[in-house]
Amino acid sequence: MSWDIVGHEWAIDILQRSIAGGRAAHAYLLSGPAGIGKSRLALRLAQALNCDAGGPAPCLVCRTCKRIERGNHPDVRLAGMASQTANLKPEEAARQKDLKIDTVRDWLADIHLRPYEARRRVFILHDAERLTEAASNAMLKTLEEPPPYATLILVAHTSGELLPTIVSRCQPLKLRPLARTVVADALRERLNLTEADAALLAAWSGGRIGWAIHMVENPDELEARQNQLDDLIAMQAQPRTSGFRWAEERAKEYRAGEQAVVFEALALWQSWWRDVLMVAAGCPDQVVHIDRRDDVEQAARRYRLAEIQGFVARLNDTVRQLRENVNPQLALENALLHLPGG
Numbered sequence: 001m002s003w004d005i006v007g008h009e010w011a012i013d014i015l016q017r018s019i020a021g022g023r024a025a026h027a028y029l030l031s032g033p034a035g036i037g038k039s040r041l042a043l044r045l046a047q048a049l050n051c052d053a054g055g056p057a058p059c060l061v062c063r064t065c066k067r068i069e070r071g072n073h074p075d076v077r078l079a080g081m082a083s084q085t086a087n088l089k090p091e092e093a094a095r096q097k098d099l100k101i102d103t104v105r106d107w108l109a110d111i112h113l114r115p116y117e118a119r120r121r122v123f124i125l126h127d128a129e130r131l132t133e134a135a136s137n138a139m140l141k142t143l144e145e146p147p148p149y150a151t152l153i154l155v156a157h158t159s160g161e162l163l164p165t166i167v168s169r170c171q172p173l174k175l176r177p178l179a180r181t182v183v184a185d186a187l188r189e190r191l192n193l194t195e196a197d198a199a200l201l202a203a204w205s206g207g208r209i210g211w212a213i214h215m216v217e218n219p220d221e222l223e224a225r226q227n228q229l230d231d232l233i234a235m236q237a238q239p240r241t242s243g244f245r246w247a248e249e250r251a252k253e254y255r256a257g258e259q260a261v262v263f264e265a266l267a268l269w270q271s272w273w274r275d276v277l278m279v280a281a282g283c284p285d286q287v288v289h290i291d292r293r294d295d296v297e298q299a300a301r302r303y304r305l306a307e308i309q310g311f312v313a314r315l316n317d318t319v320r321q322l323r324e325n326v327n328p329q330l331a332l333e334n335a336l337l338h339l340p341g342g
Ligand SMILES: [Zn+2]
Pocket: 050, 051, 052, 053, 058, 059, 060, 061, 062, 063, 064, 065, 066
C-alpha cells in the first residue's frame, strides 16, 4: 500500500475499497488519541480522492498529491484551532478552548463552488471535539447534504464529545493505538533508531507513532519530560509542603493559559502510577516506563494495592475536575492529599 502510514491497515482498506467502488462517503469522522495518525490519514484520503493517477491509493508523487501534502491545493480546505488562533498572541491562543461558529462558517464558506482543479473538494476540520453546539449546528445541513463534489472530513481526539447529530451523519473511523512492536519497528526503519531506543520510545508512546516521531525530532522536549517525571516520582518521598508548592506552580500555569502543559504533566504522572498498579496487580509486561522498572517495582512493594488504585482513580478525577473548571489549585492539592506515602 502506498499510503505511507504506519498501522491502521483496516481503515486504509475500507477507504480504498469505497473509493475504488465509487462509494466514498460524503463525510468522515476520524477519531483517536493525539499523535496516532489521524491528520495524516485525512490528508492521504484527500490525496486518494484526487490523485492524478486515478486512485484508489494516493501515488504521493504526482503534482496533485504533492500540493495537497504541502497544504497549498485550492480544493483542499483545512480549518481547526490552529487556523482559528493563527492571528492571536500565544497566550491568547492558549486560552481559546472551543471551535467557534465563525471558524466553521469560514471553513465552509465556498463549499458550493465547483472544484477549481481537482475531482473533489475536500474540507478537513481538525479538533472537531471542540466544536461548540452552535458551531456544530451550523454545519449540520452541509454534513447531511454536501454538494456532490465535496467530501467533509472531521478529525477529533474523541468522538464522545461530539453531538450525536454530527456523529450520525459521518462514516466513523476510530483509530486505535498501535502495538508497541509496530511503533518500534517503524522507528527503527524510518528514523534509524537503535533497537533499544526504539523499544523505549515505543513503550512511552502508548502506541502513538506521531508522538514518538515528534519526540525524536524534539529531544529537548523528551529531556524535559524525563526531568518532570523525576520530580513527580520524588514527590512521594518529600514533605507535603513541596507537593503543595508544585500544585501552586501548576495552578499558576493553568490560569496563565498553559492548560495543555498541566494536562500533560498529569498524564505523565498517571502513566507512572498506572505502571505501579500494573506491577502490583501482577501484569509487569504492561509497564510503560521500562527504563524505570526498579522504581516502579519498589513503589509497587511499598504501597498497598488499594492505595495505588485509589490514587490512579484520583488523578482521573483531577483531570475531569479541571475540565469542569474547578479551581485548579484546589483540584491539584486535593489529588496530593491522596498521594501514597505523601
Ligand atoms: Zn498522486
